[in-house]
Amino acid sequence: MDWSPILISIRTACVSILFTFFLGLFAAWWVARMRSNKWKMIMDGLFTLPLVLPPTVLGFFLLYIFGVQRPVGKFLLDFFSVKVVFSWSATVIAAVTASFPLMYRSARGALEQVEDTYLQAARTLGYSEWKVFWCIWMPLALPGVASGAVLSFARGLGEFGATAMIAGNIAGKTRTLPLKIYSEVAAGNMSGAYTYVIIVVVISFVAILAMNYFTLRGQRYAKRGGRI
Amino acid sequence: MSLSAAVKKKFKNFSMDVTLHTDGKPLGVLGASGCGKSMTLKCIAGIEHPDSGVIALNDQLLFDSEQKICVSPQKRRIGYLFQNYALFPHMTVKNNIAAGVRGTKEEIAGRVADMMKLLHLEGLEERYPAQLSGGQQQRVALARILAYDPEVLLLDEPFSALDTYLREKLLDQIDELLDIYHGEVILVTHNPREIYKLCSRILVMGNGEVLMEGPVSEISESSALGVLEKVYENAYTVKSKES
Numbered sequence: 001m002d003w004s005p006i007l008i009s010i011r012t013a014c015v016s017i018l019f020t021f022f023l024g025l026f027a028a029w030w031v032a033r034m035r036s037n038k039w040k041m042i043m044d045g046l047f048t049l050p051l052v053l054p055p056t057v058l059g060f061f062l063l064y065i066f067g068v069q070r071p072v073g074k075f076l077l078d079f080f081s082v083k084v085v086f087s088w089s090a091t092v093i094a095a096v097t098a099s100f101p102l103m104y105r106s107a108r109g110a111l112e113q114v115e116d117t118y119l120q121a122a123r124t125l126g127y128s129e130w131k132v133f134w135c136i137w138m139p140l141a142l143p144g145v146a147s148g149a150v151l152s153f154a155r156g157l158g159e160f161g162a163t164a165m166i167a168g169n170i171a172g173k174t175r176t177l178p179l180k181i182y183s184e185v186a187a188g189n190m191s192g193a194y195t196y197v198i199i200v201v202v203i204s205f206v207a208i209l210a211m212n213y214f215t216l217r218g219q220r221y222a223k224r225g226g227r228i
Numbered sequence: 229m230s231l232s233a234a235v236k237k238k239f240k241n242f243s244m245d246v247t248l249h250t251d252g253k254p255l256g257v258l259g260a261s262g263c264g265k266s267m268t269l270k271c272i273a274g275i276e277h278p279d280s281g282v283i284a285l286n287d288q289l290l291f292d293s294e295q296k297i298c299v300s301p302q303k304r305r306i307g308y309l310f311q312n313y314a315l316f317p318h319m320t321v322k323n324n325i326a327a328g329v330r331g332t333k334e335e336i337a338g339r340v341a342d343m344m345k346l347l348h349l350e351g352l353e354e355r356y357p358a359q360l361s362g363g364q365q366q367r368v369a370l371a372r373i374l375a376y377d378p379e380v381l382l383l384d385e386p387f388s389a390l391d392t393y394l395r396e397k398l399l400d401q402i403d404e405l406l407d408i409y410h411g412e413v414i415l416v417t418h419n420p421r422e423i424y425k426l427c428s429r430i431l432v433m434g435n436g437e438v439l440m441e442g443p444v445s446e447i448s449e450s451s452a453l454g455v456l457e458k459v460y461e462n463a464y465t466v467k468s469k470e471s
Contacts, residue, residue: 120275121314123301125328125376139318 005180024103055161090167095156110144244436256423259433274301307378328376434459
């Protein structure tokens with residue numbers, strides 16, 4: 001059996017979740033703090049767009065940005081000799097773009113659920129905005145943030161459309177699990193796809209279980225109520 | 229030592245224009261809910277910003293709309309006791325009290341221990357807020373603010389979440405605490421009894437305006453309440469005429 005799609009997919013999902021987590025969290029924090037509702041709506045729309053756009057449209061935009069004839073792609077190639085398209089890093093870029101809205105939306109919902117008075121109390125006690133976020137806001141929103149991260153991880157693992165467009169389907173290099181399954185089926189080799197299908201289903205199901213665990217467990221300290 | 233604030237703020241169907249001043253003696257602000265008294269405190273603490281006005285503590289300007297000065301709440305050294313206490317639910321009592329204390333580990337631990345003792349909280353160090361009674365929560369919130377050593381203490385309806393029996397007990401406790409606290413105190417409440425027990429000056433607010441102000445010895449409880457009732461009767465008749 002060819003193990004490379006599994007390794008490539010896991011590597012891609014693990015690296016992309018690092019980017020998605022912090023980008024999504026930062027975007028959520030930024031939008032949650034916005035005072036103007038108009039800008040809130042516009043930015044929310046932009047950040048959520050990748051969730052509803054067809055993956056091929058995402059891939060199209062990514063090609064438009066990172067293509068070797070394009071400013072960003074040309075810049076990377078000329079100054080760093082990095083060719084993004086059809087390389088492994090392109091699978092990460094595709095995964096981050098596709099999974100970002102899930103992280104952003106979960107984190108924003110969780111952050112906005114936290115009562116304002118906790119944040120205000122922290123500020124009047126001298127907490128800097130940085131400390132307010134990491135010591136009060138984030139911990140209180142943790143179940144939602146964590147489930148968003150798990151969901152994003154699973155989405156990154158399953159990314160297909162945008163990956164196919166910007167990273168291609170190069171065996172041993174950019175052929176992730178979903179692309180491998182596609183290739184096997186396209187070649188009429190249904191039985192060859194079985195193993196990979198099962199692996200994807202198992203990983204995704206475990207991810208959803210983990211997400212439910214985080215959500216249901218919630219904040220232990222809040223439930224420990226009553227006196228000991 | 230003095231705190232003075234003149235703040236104006238407009239809302240959709242309500243506008244606020246309040247001027248108040250304290251000089252070392254606790255000030256009680258009396259008013260019905262929604263009259264803008266909590267908003268006034270929030271402006272003083274820096275959590276909310278008035279549209280215009282001036283807020284000054286001693287010689288320092290905390291807010292001045294004309295000079296475009298607005299000191300962040302972190303730098304104002306103003307303690308705010310929230311109506312629901314706003315204890316951090318994921319932190320133990322000990323860590324909650326230590327939240328505003330700066331210094332070495334030993335200094336923080338010492339300060340926390342002092343406050344726990346002052347507010348009779350010994351033995352509750354490792355509890356979480358959800359494991360405390362309402363009265364204990366209030367004492368932890370007070371300990372947290374006093375440990376921070378603020379120059380101003382803002383008490384926003386501190387007794388409204390407590391039942392009558394506890395309220396009486398805690399009133400006595402806070403009365404003792406205010407005696408040893410050296411700083412400005414503003415208490416906001418809709419219960420005149422609390423003001424007459426704890427404060428030396430009273431300010432009556434209605435519809436975002438100051439209706440009456442003076443030492444508690446000169447304004448009787450009934451006249452303060454009378455002024456309030458008049459405003460709300462008027463507001464009520466205006467409303468019913470509109471509809």
